[in-house]
Amino acid sequence: MSPPRPSSLLSRVHRGDVIAAVLLFFAGASLLALGSYERFGIEVPDRVRYVPLLLVCTGVVLRRARPGVTLALGVLGFGTEFAIGFSLAVVFVFTDNLYSYARYGSRRGLAIMMPAVVAVVLAVGVYVAVTDGRAASVISSLAIAALVTASPVFTGVIVRQAHERAMLEAERAEQTARLADVRRREAVLRERTLMARELHDTVANYLSAIALQSTALQARKDLDAETMRTSVAAIRSSSVEGLAELRRIIGLLRAAENGTGEGEELASFRLDQVPELVERMRAVGLKVDFTTEGPVRALPGEVELTAYRVVQEALTNVLKYGSDAAVAIRYGDDRVTVEVANAVRPGTDLVPSGGAGLVGMTERVRLLGGKVRAGPEGRRWRVHAEIPTGGPDDLAPPAEPPARRFPNLIPR
Numbered sequence: 001m002s003p004p005r006p007s008s009l010l011s012r013v014h015r016g017d018v019i020a021a022v023l024l025f026f027a028g029a030s031l032l033a034l035g036s037y038e039r040f041g042i043e044v045p046d047r048v049r050y051v052p053l054l055l056v057c058t059g060v061v062l063r064r065a066r067p068g069v070t071l072a073l074g075v076l077g078f079g080t081e082f083a084i085g086f087s088l089a090v091v092f093v094f095t096d097n098l099y100s101y102a103r104y105g106s107r108r109g110l111a112i113m114m115p116a117v118v119a120v121v122l123a124v125g126v127y128v129a130v131t132d133g134r135a136a137s138v139i140s141s142l143a144i145a146a147l148v149t150a151s152p153v154f155t156g157v158i159v160r161q162a163h164e165r166a167m168l169e170a171e172r173a174e175q176t177a178r179l180a181d182v183r184r185r186e187a188v189l190r191e192r193t194l195m196a197r198e199l200h201d202t203v204a205n206y207l208s209a210i211a212l213q214s215t216a217l218q219a220r221k222d223l224d225a226e227t228m229r230t231s232v233a234a235i236r237s238s239s240v241e242g243l244a245e246l247r248r249i250i251g252l253l254r255a256a257e258n259g260t261g262e263g264e265e266l267a268s269f270r271l272d273q274v275p276e277l278v279e280r281m282r283a284v285g286l287k288v289d290f291t292t293e294g295p296v297r298a299l300p301g302e303v304e305l306t307a308y309r310v311v312q313e314a315l316t317n318v319l320k321y322g323s324d325a326a327v328a329i330r331y332g333d334d335r336v337t338v339e340v341a342n343a344v345r346p347g348t349d350l351v352p353s354g355g356a357g358l359v360g361m362t363e364r365v366r367l368l369g370g371k372v373r374a375g376p377e378g379r380r381w382r383v384h385a386e387i388p389t390g391g392p393d394d395l396a397p398p399a400e401p402p403a404r405r406f407p408n409l410i411p412r
Helices: 015-033 046-061 067-084 088-104 107-131 135-201 203-219 225-257 271-283 301-321 356-367
Strands: 288-293 322-331 335-344 371-377 380-388
Touching (some): 015 088, 067 107, 088 107, 135 225
Antiparallel strands (some): 371 380
C-alpha cells in the first residue's frame, strides 16, 4: 500500500481566511485611496503603498496553512510600510499576522518570538527617550508599540494554551468513555463467566443425573414395575430440582438488575458440606474415601465455595467416567489443598461433556490466586488444587448451608 501523498498548499488554505483577506484588502485599499496614511521616509508613488497591504493580506490567507510564511510576509510588509510611512490598515492587518503565528506557529519559533517582541517594545521606548526625552512621549510610544507587537502575540499564546487544554480535556473525556466501555464489557464478561460456572455446577449436575438414570433404564430390561416407578420418580425429582435451580439463578439475576438483590450470593456451599456430598455419591454406588488433614477451621467464603466446587466437579466426573474415588482435604497455614483421585473406566461415554467443568473449576481457583492440575497419572485420574486462604485475619464466619436434596439414582 503506497504512503499517502502530502496535501498541497491550496488544500490546507481555509476558505474563511481567503474571504477575510479579500475583505481586509479592499477595506485597506479604500482607506489608502482616501489618503489615510502618514507620509515620511522614502517618497514613493501612491500605487506602491498598496504593496505592503497586499503582503500582509496574503499573510492572512496563509495564516493557518503556513504560519511561518505569514510572519515573514507581515514583517516584510510592515517594514516596507515603516520605510515609506504608516497606514492604519497595514498596521491593523500586521497585528493579525503576529497573532496567527503565535496561535498556529511552531513552539520553537514562538519561544524566540516572545522575547523578540518584548525587545522591540523596549527598543522603541529607548529610541523615543533618546530622541524626545519627554515622559509622556515615552509612555505613549511604549503603549503603542506594545499594542501593535506584544499584545497580539501574548493574546495568541493565551488562546493557544486554552485550545490545547480544551483538546486535552476532550481527549481525557474520550479516554474515560472508552475506559468505562471497556470496564462495562469486562463486567458483562465476568457476569457471563460466573453464570456459566454456576449453571454448570448446579443445573448441569442434575441434568447429568437424569442422563445417567435414563441410560440405566434403557440398559436394564429386567426391572419390575415398582423399580420402574421409583426410577421414573427419581428422574422427575432431578428434573424438578434442576428447574428450581434454574429459576433461582434467573431470579437472582433479575433481582440484581433491578437493584433488589444486592448482597445475595448465587451459592454458599462450604467445606463442612463435603461429607454430605461424599455420602450422596456413595448412595448411588460410587466408592469414595474421604480424609482431612490439618486443623479444620473456617475459611473465607470464596475459598470455601471454590474448594467445594472443585470436589463437586471432580466427583461428578468420577460418576460419569470413573470409579473408586479418594477425596483428601488438607488445611495448611496459608492455603487449603483439595485432591481427588479415581480410577478411570475405559470406554465410558454415557454422558456427553464439553470440558466446561474443568475450565470453570480452573477459573475459580486461579481467580483466588491458586493453581490447579487435572490429568491422568498412571491408571488414575487426579485433580489437585491449591487455594490460598489469605491468612487468619480474613476468615469468614460459617454460612448456614442451603437445604438441598440429591435425587436417588437407580440402584446398580
